[in-house]
Amino acid sequence: MHKISDIIFFISKSILKKIVELRNKDKNKIVGKELLGEVSVSIKTLYTEYNFSYSDRYKESVWKKVQDVYGKKIANGSMGDISVARVCMKHCDKYIANVSFQTSCSSVSHFFDYRSSDEKTKRWYLNFADPILFVASRGSLFAQDEIQTLEHPLLCAAQAYLTVNNIKGLESYTKVGNIPTPYLFRNVPYLVEIDTQPFVDGEKFSIYGNAFSYYEYNNPGVLDKAIKVRKKCSFSNIIAMAAPSPKYGCYDKDTILEMFSSVISAFKGAKCMSDNNAVEIHTGRWGAGAFGGNEELALIIQILGAKIAEIDNLVFHAITDNYLENATIVVNDIAKLYNENKIESVDSIVNYLYDKKYKWGVSDDN
Incomplete structure (x- = not known):
């Protein structure tokens, strides 16, 4: 006869194994309520x-040069x-805020260089999208x-495809009201x-921002010196994620939660679309330029997400060191509170950051 303690141990082990299986299953696909639509x-x-x-004549001249170089290759189906x-993370405030995962964070001074993915690592690059x-x-x-969609002109064709076909769940919005619905484009x-x-x-x-139009005319x-058709094509993975609309004074809780919803849904989507490879995401100030967002808060939320x-x-890329x-210090403080069971959900992190009274800045006019 089995001892009661052995039976309890067996049941507990079985339950734990099932939990691990379910968690691993979720890592390998975008679960139903998070996926609004997908197409290849x-x-x-x-x-x-x-x-x-x-509509811009200089951009159109670049696109014609691209077609001269790559048109036949694109049209033969080899790409x-x-x-x-x-995607859309519903009820993000109730999401378990497990911040114990060891994400490696680094910074570089230059803008995106679109290094290709390899056999071990899937690389993703942010598009700081409009809604x-x-x-x-x-x-x-x-x-x-606008820079990224000229570097990757077929994103414009993808937008046209989505608009013309009116596919349910794939409406051309990265945010609906204050609900983030990021897009992910692979290959x-x-x-x-x-x-x-x-x-x-x-x-x-x-040539950034308004300077482009000035030099065009x-x-x-x-x-001509700054913009060149590439001699060899590579492929990028793009996350289109809108920042919150500009406000004044201190950040309110709804805005901080909206930022978390954007980041977590987009980053989890990238994780699920990366075929079990290691995932590397390239990002930046996200809303701290023309929108006048708080750069430190934007970094904190992206690291936690x-x-x-x-x-x-x-x-x-191209952030203020x-x-x-400072963002790393705040993230470490939150991780410590999580380990002490004083922070459990995203909502509790939102409250913590709200209490720090982060303030909106001003637009950089670009």
Whole structure:
């Protein structure tokens, strides 16, 4: 006869094994209520059936050069498919705030260089999106969203595909009201290389933001120096994630929760779409530029979101180093409170950050 203690041990072990299995299962797919919609469409189809034009004449000239170099290769079907998913983390405030995962955080001074994924690591790059997906991509604006969609012009074709086909769950919004619905694009051709701070005749220029339009009409040679069709195509994975709309004074709880919902849903989506590889996400100030968001808070929430989503590496581009240092201190304080069972849910982290009275800044006018 088995002892009662042996039976209890066997039952406990079985329950624990089932919990682990369920957690592992969730890691390998985007579960139902988090996935609003997904589709895979051939790059050939996007190019031949959903072609587009830029309203900005200089961007259109770049797109024509891309087609001269890559048009036949794109049209012959050899580039594969772009996978598209739209996600939404419902009831994020109740989500368990397990911040014990050891995400490696680092920073670099340059903007995105779109290093390709390899056999061990799937790399993702942020698109600091408008609530309307790629809304200004074809015009004369030139902030991060517009730069990235010129570097990866078939994102514009993907947007056209989504709009024309009106697929349920894949409406062209990265946010509906205050509910984040980030998009993830996998296997996007990287066709144009852009240096936002080119040297021309020994002088350094910036073509970021409003400067792009100025040089387009006054000194297009600066743009010619900065924007080149790539000699060899590689492929990028893109996360389109909108920052909260600008406000004034201190951050309220709803805004902080909205930021967490964006980050956790987007980062968990990237984790699930990375085929069990290590995941590396490249990001930046996220809303702390034209929107005047608080850079330290933006970094804190992205680090915590990466931990909760179990992202292996988080790489910040062109941020302020002392904000990252301060953000790391706050994250470590929250991790300590979690280990002491004083913080359990995302809602409790929101309350903690709300009490710190983070303030909105001002727009950088770009």
